[in-house]
Amino acid sequence: MSRYRRRPGINETPVEDELFLIAGDSGDMFHLDRLAMSIWRALEEPASEAELLLLFAEAFPETPADTIGRDLAGALATLLHGELLEVCD
Amino acid sequence: MAFRAAKEQIVLAGPHHGISVEGAQAVAPFLFELIPQWPVSKPRVAGAQGSEGSVAPGDIIVQNKGGHWRISSAHMALSDYDLDDGYMVANTLVGALIAAYVAQGDGLVSIHAGAVRIGDGLVLLLGDNGAGKSTFATLLASRGLRFFADDRLILDLGPAASTAAPVGMSLAVAPKLRLPLPRNADARYRDFVAEHSVMTWPEMAVLRPGPAQAAGFGEALPVRALIHLRRGEEASQPVLTAMRRPDMVRLLLEQLFAPHLGQQGELSACVRLAQAVGIWQLRYASAFEAADTVISQFDGRESP
Numbered sequence: 001m002s003r004y005r006r007r008p009g010i011n012e013t014p015v016e017d018e019l020f021l022i023a024g025d026s027g028d029m030f031h032l033d034r035l036a037m038s039i040w041r042a043l044e045e046p047a048s049e050a051e052l053l054l055l056f057a058e059a060f061p062e063t064p065a066d067t068i069g070r071d072l073a074g075a076l077a078t079l080l081h082g083e084l085l086e087v088c089d
Numbered sequence: 090m091a092f093r094a095a096k097e098q099i100v101l102a103g104p105h106h107g108i109s110v111e112g113a114q115a116v117a118p119f120l121f122e123l124i125p126q127w128p129v130s131k132p133r134v135a136g137a138q139g140s141e142g143s144v145a146p147g148d149i150i151v152q153n154k155g156g157h158w159r160i161s162s163a164h165m166a167l168s169d170y171d172l173d174d175g176y177m178v179a180n181t182l183v184g185a186l187i188a189a190y191v192a193q194g195d196g197l198v199s200i201h202a203g204a205v206r207i208g209d210g211l212v213l214l215l216g217d218n219g220a221g222k223s224t225f226a227t228l229l230a231s232r233g234l235r236f237f238a239d240d241r242l243i244l245d246l247g248p249a250a251s252t253a254a255p256v257g258m259s260l261a262v263a264p265k266l267r268l269p270l271p272r273n274a275d276a277r278y279r280d281f282v283a284e285h286s287v288m289t290w291p292e293m294a295v296l297r298p299g300p301a302q303a304a305g306f307g308e309a310l311p312v313r314a315l316i317h318l319r320r321g322e323e324a325s326q327p328v329l330t331a332m333r334r335p336d337m338v339r340l341l342l343e344q345l346f347a348p349h350l351g352q353q354g355e356l357s358a359c360v361r362l363a364q365a366v367g368i369w370q371l372r373y374a375s376a377f378e379a380a381d382t383v384i385s386q387f388d389g390r391e392s393p
Binding site for chain 1: 338
């Protein structure tokens with residue numbers, strides 16, 4: 001299964017519990033809500049979607065797994081589309 | 090190198106040196122109705138080798154081709170001969186002048202906002218076009234609050250490490266209002282608009298409030314609050330609520346203008362501004378009902 005990691009050269013600016021990112025090469029700016037920021041933080045070390053799902057399921061035991069899975073897949077797709085993440089293996 | 094004669098340029102004061110504009114003579118009457126107090130400066134002489142009276146090339150170039158105009162500047166995206174009347178050229182030129190002005194100062198940015206003095210500082214009114222910034226700012230001026238801007242204000246953020254409230258500075262740009270005025274505009278407001286109108290078209294009026302009502306060029310005060318104006322018919326009563334800081338930063342990223350700082354610098358400026366002052370959201374249907382809500386929230390209170 002593919003593992004993801006943060007792309008290098010991205011500057012972070014936290015504002016309370018959310019995060020603004022600027023890609024160093026393009027200058028594009030992104031705003032991450034709490035879920036996307038949690039994924040970004042979790043990907044300080046490369047991880048697969050399954051590993052992230054496990055992590056978030058442990059962190060939010062009261063939330064149904066399929067809800068977490070759906071939200072996680074959506075946020076990952078957004079981060080990949082913004083070229084904030086890359087596939088590392 | 091060929092230098093143009095000084096008489097072809099209009100040179101306006103910047104924080105450190107003059108801002109020269111070439112080719113704007115034809116729209117100068119409109120321009121000086123919009124920025125009646127902006128000091129005119131001396132042309133910059135182009136080096137020791139320049140002949141007497143020669144000046145450096147313009148910071149802003151205004152060109153006319155077949156009745157269509159464009160404005161180019163290092164500090165603003167080029168318009169492409171899509172301006173076709175003198176007022177629009179002058180209004181776009183004011184934007185280019187403001188961009189050139191803030192580019193001269195390390196901590197200067199411009200912001201798309203109305204501003205009035207309430208209590209001991211400025212309350213800024215933010216929102217998209219049509220949100221009601223001009224109506225709100227001039228309405229508050231008609232109620233006796235000191236007018237600073239209806240659309241464009243300079244902010245001095247100070248040194249990068251400063252956490253002090255930014256200072257807002259008026260350029261005494263003439264406020265503009267859509268006509269006809271709202272149906273529920275009261276007589277006091279209608280009188281204020283009529284008294285201070287200097288240019289009117291069927292769809293718009295340009296005002297020039299007097300020195301008793303409006304800040305002069307360079308008049309400055311600390312910013313004490315930002316209000317995001319959210320106009321909608323569903324707001325039966327005006328409601329002023331505290332706003333989340335990340336949401337205000339996102340709004341400021343659309344309204345704050347500082348291309349000379351780069352993306353990271355603009356973001357840092359937005360974060361500093363959102364963290365230094367009170368941030369609010371006003372949901373309202375009519376500015377004439379909501380003005381008292383804003384005044385009573387801020388008037389007579391010291392900034393935190």
